[in-house]
Amino acid sequence: MFNTEAEYVIVVRNAGNVAVQHVRVEDxxxxxxxxxxxNPxxxxxxxxxxxxxxxxxxxxDKRLAVRVRPTEEGELRSRATVTFSATVDAKTKVTRPRVAVAVTCPExxxxxxxxxxxIKVxxxxxxxxxxxxxQALLSDGLDFxxxxxxxxxxxANLPAGETRTVELPLNALKAGLQSCQVxxxxxxxxEATAKASVNVVEPMLQVAQAGPVKCLVRAEPSYEITLSNPGTATTDPVTVHAVLPDGFDFxxxxxxxxxxxxxxxxxxKLQPLAAGGTKLVGLKLRAGAAGDVMLRTVAIAAPEAQPNGIAPVGGIPARAGRGLEAKAETAIKAEGVAALRFEVAGLENPVEVGKEAVYEIRVVNQGTGACTNVQVMAALADGTTYSGSNGxxxxxxxxxxxxxxxxxxxxxxxxxVYRVRVRGNAAGEQRFRVQLTCDQVRNAVVKEECTRFYKE
Structure with a gap:
């Protein structure tokens, strides 16, 4: 009503779910x-x-009451303006991985x-x-x-707080302390780094044989075969084969x-040979013929084959190591002994003067070795004359x-066989004398045959 106090109310309401700041109302x-x-x-x-x-x-909300006194007739209009600032909190969590690595392997x-x-990451x-x-850096005794x-x-990505294990099988190439740095x-x-080392041991196999390098036929030489392991690990079971030379008997x-x-x-068939160990076996032969021959021996160390996958005694399967092989040879010269035998026989006795007597010379090698440069010589009696020969x-x-x-x-x-013909010139006992030599028999062997020549 004109000139009468009137009141109007301004209501400021925050309908949101966060507080607002710096609220300012202008009317x-x-x-x-x-x-x-x-009010206020x-x-x-x-x-x-x-x-x-x-x-x-x-x-x-907030209520603002305003009292005014109209001084003119007409419609009363109030225009209120509200300003404010709102703050929104945003949280961002900053994370960081921290990787560690450890490596283990057999000793x-x-x-x-x-x-x-x-490898545990x-x-x-x-x-x-x-x-x-x-990344893995291998020493020269390892390979993948x-x-x-x-x-x-x-x-692959690894979540926080988790662990992953990677297995890396490496081939052990040679003996010594071998390492893998990851x-x-x-x-x-x-960056995370770790290192592990394995002591690689390696068996070795050597074979040597000792015995006569010369023998006579019919002799019985003995040979000793020595096996040794100069390596750093025990071998697998060892098998030894010695092949007899031609002309020799077991x-x-x-x-x-x-x-x-x-x-x-x-x-x-021998047991495994320990590192640094040796083993001796013996062999006795008989030389049956002369000649230059070779006694050959081969030794092999390898895991024993198990039928149907059955483990050896003790339940421990054979390890898949390297097969080992070693060889040895001994040159042997078997020498025979010369033993010549010869006979001289007159095929006719007595013989008439003027006619021929025939002598047979038979030479036999009854020794164990060949005879070389075998030579026959004959001395005729003074009362005979050489007629001819064959042989x-x-x-x-x-x-x-x-x-x-x-x-x-x-x-x-x-x-x-030689045959010698001689003619008798005078009556009486005439001696036919023969000698035999060869390279193996330096002292001549002498034999005689006596023939009686007669006259009618």
């Missing part, structure tokens, strides 16, 4: 009115009322085996390890599928050696001496 007084008062009190700035309300919590492995290196950080790369000394592979990298994590063997006539080999070589008579060309070689059990 433009209606035209034709005079400001009387407000406002700051009058010309025809505007200003309230600085500060913060207004979520889901709350000892044999050359030829594949010791497994277990752990992420003790607060975030996942991403873009992980594993012929890929060289440096290996590299990518690993480095793992990941985005945002320091007599006996020590340590249970068995002779196989079909292969002419003596075989020993394996030609003969030449000079006066009362008859010399035959040498026989180059007369084999064992070889035999040859």
């Amino acid at each position: 433009e007084l209606p035209a034709g009115c005079r400001y009387v008062s407000s 009190p406002a700051e009058l700035n010309g025809d505007r009322l200003v309230w600085a309300l500060g913060a207004l919590e979520a889901n709350s 000892v492995a044999r050359a030829g085996e594949e010791p497994v290196f277990k 752990t992420n003790s950080g607060t975030g996942p390890a991403q873009q992980m790369v594993l 599928r012929n890929q060289g000394a440096r290996l590299e592979t990518k690993l 480095t793992v990298t990941a985005d945002g994590s320091p 007599l006996q063997a020590s340590e249970g050696g068995a002779f196989n006539p079909a292969t002419r080999a003596v075989t020993w 394996p070589t030609a003969g030449k008579a000079t006066g009362q001496t008859l010399v035959f060309e040498p026989i180059p070689s007369l084999a064992v059990k070889g035999e040859t």
Whole structure:
């Protein structure tokens, strides 16, 4: 009503779910009115009322009451403006991976085996390890599928607080302390490095044999075969084969050696040979023929084959190591002994003067070795004259001496025959004297045959 106080209320409401700050309300007084008062009190700035309300919590409101006195007739209009600032909290968690690596492996492995290196990668950080790369640096005594000394592979992401194990089987190539150094990298994590070493041991096998390098036929030489392991590990079971030379016969063997006539080999089945250990076996032969021959021995160390996968006694399967082989040879010269026997016989006795007497000279090699340059010579009695001869070589008579060309070689059990014809010139007992020599019998062997020549 004209000139009568009126009141209007401004309601400021925060319908949101977060508090607002710096709430400021400005109200433009209606035209034709005079400001009387407000609750809470406002700051009058010309025809505007200003309230600085500060913060207004979520889901709350604020009531502003304004009293005015109209000074003119008409419609009263109030126009309020509210300004504020809202704060929104956003939380971002910053994480970081922290990768650690550890490597373990067997303490000892044999050359030829594949010791497994277990690589344990752990992420003790607060975030996942991403873009992980594993690098392995191998010493020259280890190998992985012929890929060289440096290996590299990518690993799948590893969540925080988790551990992953990678198994790396490596081939042990040679004896000694062999190492594998592993480095793992990941985005945002320091580089992690670890190293493990395996002592690679390796058995070795050597064979040597000792015994006569010369012997006579029918002699019984003995040979000693020595096995040794100068390596750093025990060998697998050892099998030894000694092949008899041609012309030699088997007599006996020590340590249970068995002779196989079909292969002419003596075989020993021996226990594994410890590192630094030796083993001796013996072999006795008989020389049956002369010649230059070779006694050959081969030793093999290899895991025993188990039928149907049955483990050996004790339940421990044979390890898949390297097979070992060693060989030895001994050259043997078997020499025969020359033993010539010869006979001289007159085929007719007595013989009439003027007629021929025939003498047969039979030479036999009853020794164990060939005879070389076998030569027959005959001395004729003064009362006889050389008429002719035949035999394996030609003969030449000079006066009362008859010399035959040498026989180059007369084999064992070889035999040859000469026949000499002489004419008797005077009656009486006439002696036909023969001597035999060869390279092996330097002192001449002499025999005589007596023939009686008569006259009618």
